[in-house]
Amino acid sequence: QVQLVESGGGLVQAGGSLRLSCAASGSAFSSQAMGWYRQAPGKERELVAAITNGGSTNYADSVKGRFTISRDIAKNTVYLQMNSLKPEDTAVYYCAASRRPVVAPLLPVSWGQGTQVTVSS
Numbered sequence: 001q002v003q004l005v006e007s008g009g010g011l012v013q014a015g016g017s018l019r020l021s022c023a024a025s026g027s028a029f030s031s032q033a034m035g036w037y038r039q040a041p042g043k044e045r046e047l048v049a050a051i052t053n054g055g056s057t058n059y060a061d062s063v064k065g066r067f068t069i070s071r072d073i074a075k076n077t078v079y080l081q082m083n084s085l086k087p088e089d090t091a092v093y094y095c096a097a098s099r100r101p102v103v104a105p106l107l108p109v110s111w112g113q114g115t116q117v118t119v120s121s
Contacts, residue, residue, distance in 0.1 A: 002026045002110045004095045009115030012085055016119070020080040022095035022112055032101035034071060034078040035108070038091035038117075048093070049080060050103035058103040062088075085119045093117050 008020040024031060035050030035058075049069035050058045057069055068081040078095065093115050096108035 002030055002097050004097060004110055004112035006093065006095045006112045006115040009093060009117045011118045011120065014086055014119055014121050016085050017081070017083045018085065018117060020082065020093055020095075020115060020117075022078045022080075024076040024078070024097065030099055031097040031110075033098040033103050033106060035096050035098075035103065035106045036069065036078075036080045037094045037096055037108075038089075039094070040091040043091075045094075047106055050106040051078065052101045052103055054101065056103055058106070082117070085117075087119050087121045089117060090119050091117060 002024050003026045005023050012018055033052045036048045037045050038048050039045040048060050048063055049067055051069045051071050066084045071078045095112035097110040098107045099109055100107050
């Protein structure tokens with residue numbers, strides 16, 4: 001199974017930016033789609049953004065126009081560029097990988113450990 005390790009989380013002020021990275025290892029050619037989920041305390045986990053190897057994307061309405069997902073297949077890495085951050089974006093962000101080339105919905109089989117994003121007002 002593919003192993004995923006996230007990085008790039010931290011504490012930022014409202015209006016600031018962060019770039020999350022997710023490095024994949026193990027089954028180098030098994031993932032056909034990858035994405036980012038987030039979960040805040042007391043709330044359900046939600047899909048933030050996802051992308052197929054072919055470049056199809058899916059974004060949550062709450063982040064459209066602010067977040068951008070990208071994937072470098074050669075480097076086995078997926079990114080989430082987060083701009084114009086809001087306090088409601090505060091959550092643990094998880095990277096996920098799917099063996100199926102669909103993003104609506106994403107069907108994860110592997111998960112990263114999560115990275116904390118905190119946005120202050």
